[in-house]
Amino acid sequence: MTQNAAKTRSNHALWGGVAFLCIVIAALVFGGIKANQYLQDEQQMPVQVIDFSGDYQYIDITKLERLIREAQPGSFFALDVNDVFRLVEAQPWVYRASVRKKWPNTLKIYLVEQQPVAKWNEDLLLNPYGDTFNAEGKALVLPRLYGPGGSEKTALEGFNAMHALLATTNMDIAELSLSERFAWQVQLKNGIELNLGRQEFIDRLQRFIDVYPLLTQQEKAVKYVDLRYDTGVAVGWKAPRDNTTKEES
Template identity: 35%
Template sequence: MAAYSALDFMTRSTGGKGRAPGRSRRSTQGATRKAPVVRAPRKPSAWLNRIIILTGAGVVLVAALQAYISLQAIPVRRVMVTGELEHTRTELIQDMIQPALVGGFLRADLQLIRSQLEELPWIYRATVSRRWPSALEINVIEQLPIARWGDSGFLNHEGEVIDSGNSEEWRSLPLLQGPEGSAKRLMAGYQRILEILAPLHLEVAQLQLDQRDQVEVVLQGGTRLLLGSEDFLERMHRFVAIYRTQLASRAGEVERVDLRYETGVAVTFAATSQVAGIQ
C-alpha cells in the first residue's frame, strides 16, 4: 500500500507523463509556423463583362452616328465640269443640277444628275462622281453629229436623233432621209457604204430610203446609185468593181448607175443622156 502511494506520488510530480528526471521539457508553442495564404485576384463576373462590352459598343455607335450626321451636313462646295464642250455651257450644267445638291454632299443623287444631263440635246454621255471632301466632278462627252436627219435634226454615230434646232454649223453634213423609225438602220448602212467606197475616195452626199424600202445613194458630184430594196451592200461592191475598170476615167460624166439587176448595171451619162449596159 505504501509502495503504491510512492509510485502515485512520483507520477503526479512529473506531470503524469512519466519522463525521466533531469530531461528538460520542450516547448511546443510556435514550433510549426504556417505560410501566409495569398489569394488569387477574383475574375470579373460574366455580367460585368457584358456591361463593359455593351458600354464600349454604345460609345462606338454614338461616335459613328455623330460622324455620319456631320458628313450628311457637308454641302457641295464645288462642281467641276470636264470634257470638251462646244455646244453646252458649263454654267448651264451647274445651274441645272443645283436642285439635286440641296441634300448635301453625301445625299446628292448622282444617278439622277447623270440622267438629267444626258437629256440635254448635245450631251451624249455623262459621268458623275464625288471628290472628297465636298466636290462633285462631272465628265461630259458631247454628241458628235455624223449626218443630217430629214429637214431638221442630226444623227450621231449610233443613229440617235440629236434635237439641236437649226444649226447652220452642220448643214454641210451628208443628208439621210427615211421613214420614221429607220434612223438607226440608215446610219448603220451609211457607215458600211463609206467603208466600201473608201478605196475609191468617193464621198456620200445623200442616203435615202423610201416607203418601198428602195435605197438610193447620191455621191458628191451628183452621181446617183440606185440600189433597190435587196442586197444593197452587195450591189455597192459590184459598183466599186465596175467603177475601177470602166467608169473611173469618165467619172465626171456619170449621171446615174442603176444596180437593180442581178448581173451588170445600167449607166446613164449626163452629156448625151446615153444609157449603156455594162456587165
C-alpha cells in the same frame, strides 16, 4: 422616420435622374434639329464648285452648270445626286454621265459627249450606235441620211458598209435615202446618183465601182447610174444644158 427619409431621398434621386435624362434627350433633339438646319442651310454648306471633266466639244458647260444650280438650290447635303444625274443625261449632247459629291463643297461630273456621224432627216443627228439626238442648231458638215421612222440603225449600217467599200476609191457618200420599201438610193460627193434597189446593194455598189473607170472615159459626165439590173447598168449622162440622156450598158 429614418426609413421614410431614406425613401424620400430615393424618390428624389429617381425623379432627379428622370429629369436629367429628359434634359439630355431634349438637348440631343434640339442639337440634332440645329445641326440639320445648319447642314441644310445653303449659306452654311453651299456647293461651291461643280467640276466637269471628260472629252467634250459641243456641250455648253456654262448652261449646264446654270441648269444644275437652278434645279438643286440647296446645300451640299441636300443636293440629290440622282436628280442631277437625270438632268445631265437629259441634255442633247450628253451621251453618258457620272455624278458624285466630294467633301466638303464640290460636285464632280464626268461627261461622255455624243459623237455625231450623220444627219438624220434634216433635223436630228445620229451617233455611231444609230441613236438620234437633237442638233440644237449646230452647223455640222456630215453625210445626210433619210429614211422612215425606226430605220435609223438600218440606214446607218448600210451607210457604214458602203462607206467602207468606197474607201478603196476617191469617192464618198454625200446623201443616202432609204425608202418606205427599204430601197437604197445614194448621192456621191462627186454628184453622181446611184439607184441600188432593195437587194444585194453592196454587190451592186461593187458593180458600179468596177464599171466606173469605163464611165469616166466617156466625153459626157455621169448624172446617175441605175444598178437594179441582174446584169449591166443604166446610165444617165449630163448634157451641156443638163438635158439628161439615157443608155444601157
